[in-house]
Amino acid sequence: MPDFDFRALRRFPDVEAPNLQAWDATDELLVRWALDSGIPGDEVAVIGDEYGAITLALADAGISGIRVHQDLVTGRRALARNATALGISGWASHDLGAELLAGARLVLLQLPKALAELEEIADAVARSAAPDVTLVAGGRVKHMTLAQNEVLARRFGVVQPQRAERKSRLVVASEPLAVPADPPFPVRQVHDGLTLCAFGGAFAGARIDIGTRVLLNAMEGLSVPVVHPNVIDLGCGTGALAAAFALRHPDAVVIATDRSASAVRSAEATMRANGIEGRVQVTLDDAGSELPDASADLVLLNPPFHLGASVHEGAGQRLIQAAARLLKPGGEVWTVFNSHLDHRRALSREVGATEQVVRTPKFTVTRSIRRG
Template sequence: MDFPFNRLRRWPDVEADNLQAYDATDLLLVERALSLGIDGREIAVIGDEYGAITLALTDAGLDGIRVHQDLATGRRALARNAAELDLAGFSSHELDATLLDGVRLVLLQLPKALAELEQIADAVTRWAAPDAVLVAGGRVKHMTIAQNEVLGRSFAEVQAERAVRKSRLVVASAPSPAPSDPPFPVTARHDGLVLVAHGGAFAGARLDIGTRVLLEALRQAQGPRQPQGPRQPQELRQAQGPSGGQASSAGWVAEPVEATPAETVVDLGCGTGALAASYALAHPESRVIATDRSAAAVASARATVAANGVADRVTVMHDDAGSELADASADAVLLNPPFHLGNSVHTGAATRLFEAAARILRPGGELFTVYNSSLGYRAELTRLVGATEQVHRTPKFTVTRSIRR
């Protein structure tokens, strides 16, 4: 294979010496597709992180390939790499019928989340050709039997192949009839807040712990001062039954944010939109912008704000680190940053979001950040944004407030 994989870049995603724009799984998937001799117009590529699969096949002469990438960074990297290599002849799509209609071969870089894999497998059985074959690949160290079981619910035949160069392909064929109702999105209620989630959205329809802690910190930092004393934070106490024991329907109480309202608030890396919807519910006079680089998260957040009746006051954007937001345009930013890049633990993703917050905040604006206490981001926040103080801490999480200098 003569394709120049080493010329591919991850930009605008984080770039580092130990982070590549392709891996052995990409090569295996390309080799398999070329060996099958299927027309490019009958091939769909899903999860092509930076375009390695799509561009290698296009370079080999296949035309009309359809591709779906969840991340905005991946979409921009694909476009940039295609321009750099002077390649065209493919089209980008969402995970829908336009991606899969009539497709006979689906090439998939296995996602981390089983729910995302379930939604992809269902989409293939729902919209692809009746004889479609799904060839999924991943690094062996990240693959599990559970992935085969998920595929087995949508395909009659699932066969894992021998590992090659520490990667493995799994071939799923004979699609089962798709159920009348798709498995996603899913909906859950959290004491007045409705969350809607597609398969690829972090934490699904659950209210993740970091978000709960950030909601409590916002109340403590900006809301009316509460008498101090031994008590459980309101957003973190478990619902209890009449006798004081946990009720059968107990969950974590997710009360709306009671912070002093800011005129323009940005939920940076919004996920399913829990923070954006909570803030909008509590502060109808505020303008809220929710942005995430994941298409699944954006679709989830849009559904969440609609389900909570605040779609007219919350704008949801598919964007990379708020790049489409103007400088000094926000009064406050809410941030629960990731600490993974794909399957790698890397702080670069958080750093990019800190830099983004510093850019979009007006001088004197506030950044509220929640993070795993072991990561110790306070010094970096002070350097990149401005004076930073701890406003809340639990055994696992720290919340800081940074004032834009």
């Protein structure tokens, strides 16, 4: 295996911390498999390469023409930054679909956390890649389950787990099976008149997660004293908050933004399903970084408390800081979070005066007013 320095990779602009690194042993195993296969780069697709470790190690070894799909825009930006810093090229980014997979004989996959996302990826590979494609999926052993093998087996005739190495394991799927005429995603569910749509990688699928439900209920008492308010659903997921607000306030200008491409596609489908696609703008962005400062009268926020498989408050803290930047003086952010988290202190520090609106056994909803 070439002497690629994985330690030179950074996670930035994603959260960085001493206990968070930009690669793991799974990346190295996938790189070694690809190099041993001898398959040329223009027949290789990489999916779920969080910060570019797989792609850049292969490109550094002279494998060119690799096609890459990363769901998170933070991962896409980290890959680009790492490539620039290391002076590496020879790869191209694509959305999940035929452009990414057409003619691919080898697909390298960092296993996603959600089975639905794995199902969507496996279907896309079986549907669009070469007939003799091999999908090599890897993950940390402690996060792998037999259910993942079962999902792969619904789209591939042969699924072979490999021996674990350095606490990581590869699963090799080959002989793709016939796929149904229509892809399995997006899925749809109706909740009290609100239709949610979800692609595989969207958090909670087409369900309304408990925290979002608590904030939706609290929003029934929310009044915005501004005519044509500018509203941002920050980290919108499938777009439940943005859609519900737009339906209740037809005069509002609503932006729904998320760093996940799967979430953005889901939110776009949600807006179409509810007949409000012309009134809600959906964007792929990292913590609203491309939105102007002091542009929002109201921010709706249900921040995550996981970074991949790690429990970490950093992602939520970044969104709280983003909310403070995006709000006009006197504007409000309504936030829901797990009650054990210290987000109220962060909201008071970053935004301004913060009060509790609702508290359940698991969740707290707060209202924060942007200081002038």
